[in-house]
Amino acid sequence: MGAPVVKSTNGYGLPVTVVASGGLPMEVAGNGYGTPIIEVAQGGLPVTYVGAAEPIPPPALPLSSPKVMGFGHSFVLNGIQYLYNASNTATNGASGVLTSGRGVLSLVEGLDGGRYNLDIFAEFSNIPPGFSIAGGQGYGGRQIARGGAGLKIWGAGITIDLNTVVDYLFARAPDIVVIDIGINDLIYAFTNGGTIEDVCSLYAAIVRRIRDRGIWCVLMTVTWSDTTAFPASNPTCVAWKQQLNDLILSLDGESGIRVCNTLSIDGQATSIGSNPSNFFDTNLHPSDKLNIRRAEVLIPILQSMTTVIERRSLDELTGNLLPNPGLTGITGTKTGTATTGDVATGMSFAGPNTGGTSSVVLSKEVISGSSEKQVISITNGAPGGTTSTAQLRVSTAATLAGLGLVAGDRLRWYASIELDDWAGWDFDGQADGPVKIQLPLNNGSTLVYQGSNAASVRNRTLILTGILEIPQGLTVDGLRWNSTFITIRWNTNVAGTGVAKISKLKVVKMGENPRAPWNL
Numbered sequence: 001m002g003a004p005v006v007k008s009t010n011g012y013g014l015p016v017t018v019v020a021s022g023g024l025p026m027e028v029a030g031n032g033y034g035t036p037i038i039e040v041a042q043g044g045l046p047v048t049y050v051g052a053a054e055p056i057p058p059p060a061l062p063l064s065s066p067k068v069m070g071f072g073h074s075f076v077l078n079g080i081q082y083l084y085n086a087s088n089t090a091t092n093g094a095s096g097v098l099t100s101g102r103g104v105l106s107l108v109e110g111l112d113g114g115r116y117n118l119d120i121f122a123e124f125s126n127i128p129p130g131f132s133i134a135g136g137q138g139y140g141g142r143q144i145a146r147g148g149a150g151l152k153i154w155g156a157g158i159t160i161d162l163n164t165v166v167d168y169l170f171a172r173a174p175d176i177v178v179i180d181i182g183i184n185d186l187i188y189a190f191t192n193g194g195t196i197e198d199v200c201s202l203y204a205a206i207v208r209r210i211r212d213r214g215i216w217c218v219l220m221t222v223t224w225s226d227t228t229a230f231p232a233s234n235p236t237c238v239a240w241k242q243q244l245n246d247l248i249l250s251l252d253g254e255s256g257i258r259v260c261n262t263l264s265i266d267g268q269a270t271s272i273g274s275n276p277s278n279f280f281d282t283n284l285h286p287s288d289k290l291n292i293r294r295a296e297v298l299i300p301i302l303q304s305m306t307t308v309i310e311r312r313s314l315d316e317l318t319g320n321l322l323p324n325p326g327l328t329g330i331t332g333t334k335t336g337t338a339t340t341g342d343v344a345t346g347m348s349f350a351g352p353n354t355g356g357t358s359s360v361v362l363s364k365e366v367i368s369g370s371s372e373k374q375v376i377s378i379t380n381g382a383p384g385g386t387t388s389t390a391q392l393r394v395s396t397a398a399t400l401a402g403l404g405l406v407a408g409d410r411l412r413w414y415a416s417i418e419l420d421d422w423a424g425w426d427f428d429g430q431a432d433g434p435v436k437i438q439l440p441l442n443n444g445s446t447l448v449y450q451g452s453n454a455a456s457v458r459n460r461t462l463i464l465t466g467i468l469e470i471p472q473g474l475t476v477d478g479l480r481w482n483s484t485f486i487t488i489r490w491n492t493n494v495a496g497t498g499v500a501k502i503s504k505l506k507v508v509k510m511g512e513n514p515r516a517p518w519n520l
Helices: 104-112 162-172 183-191 196-211 235-250 288-304
Strands: 005-008 015-019 025-029 038-042 045-050 068-072 080-084 094-100 120-122 139-141 143-145 176-180 216-220 257-260 331-335 339-341 343-350 359-368 371-379 387-394 410-419 435-443 446-454 461-469 486-491 497-509
Touching: 068 104, 068 162, 080 120, 094 104, 094 120, 094 461, 104 176, 104 288, 104 461, 120 461, 139 143, 143 162, 162 196, 176 196, 183 196, 183 235, 196 216, 196 235, 216 288, 257 288, 331 339, 343 359, 343 371, 359 497, 371 387, 371 486, 410 435, 435 461, 435 497, 446 461, 486 497
Parallel strands: 005 045, 068 143, 068 176, 094 446, 176 216, 216 257, 331 343, 339 359
Antiparallel strands: 015 025, 038 045, 080 094, 120 139, 343 387, 359 371, 371 497, 387 486, 410 461, 410 497, 435 446, 435 486
């Protein structure tokens, strides 16, 4: 009869055929958690398979300050641009992270970031299997995503099987995972002989695998798209996407699962495809203008799962390294003949520098006796080029020694950015939003390392934030906030006037290590 055999499942929660000691095939189902607890007798001898574990129930709601992670492909990845510099050998090429508006969680953070741990930072020593720093994938914290990722290697074009990084996700121990996957699987299954049943089976399996680890899952419905390989005019492609979305909607209400249904905004029945500004590229990746609307559907779901709390330190008068924490006064400087008005003391304004005949009027708005807003009103003249930029900076340079900083210290920054509904704030096909804050480290006059955030969108007020680490092993001596700090950018081909307001500007030394909560 032979000896007992032990077989390992594939870890996706799908049936796996094993051969028992009696020589007969037998199907078993395993969820892939690596705990051999089920024994099945056949032919008189036991067969033990690895992978059967009792599901862990999700924690009771509401959660307090949960770690919220994005998981998936380029729709998630496009919220972050990884900054890479091969000469930074001490950090394996890591040179910082830019958060942009083309990612739902980036906009959730800007609109409602106080409730959740949405931290993200450059990670150069412990990255997911199959990811590479040189490829721009060395993120730590809230994001595990790679462009071209899928639920299976359907064929050329899929960069990684997401099932292979689920254990890495588990090791980060997120409380909530926002899952935005499916479009690559639809496209590449369709072009490589797969079936929609294959896609749906793999989707349900990976969601339940994560959920059964005691992690809440929020599923994003799959948006409208139109590509050469998966055209919106093809009835089969439309039906496939509908079938996957029907599956996603059917999972809503399962234990540990919520669904963020944005189909009324970006589904097949909408006119989304008639407006190319909804996409960062040609009818595939949502732009910031579309993602802000998706984020505003997601936020109430996340709020319903969490307690009301404020993680951020938004009092700019406490612990602020900036020389004028409240942006008070009017004795700041400005350059450029097209700029008039008042600049906060200790700050400088430069520009506009290119394109068109724009003019800028600067003024101050009082919040309190010790806190003010810097108001920037931009009026376009004759069009010229496509964009113009200006900079709001700190007047004087800052050395690390003068700020009491050393290698290993971490800085966090905040900035409240208010934009009106002027169409000149729109940049179709561009990664950066109209206002970007950058916190760069210098070696002499050379930019070495930086963190930045450009998740700004017209007709919204967002609080941009980020983390800058002063890495060990890099030669840096100061913060470059007197030459690169806040960049304002606008479309010179749009008539009229736009108003931006900047306040609550803060740079603070962090006492905690942001890697620790994410087990990094």
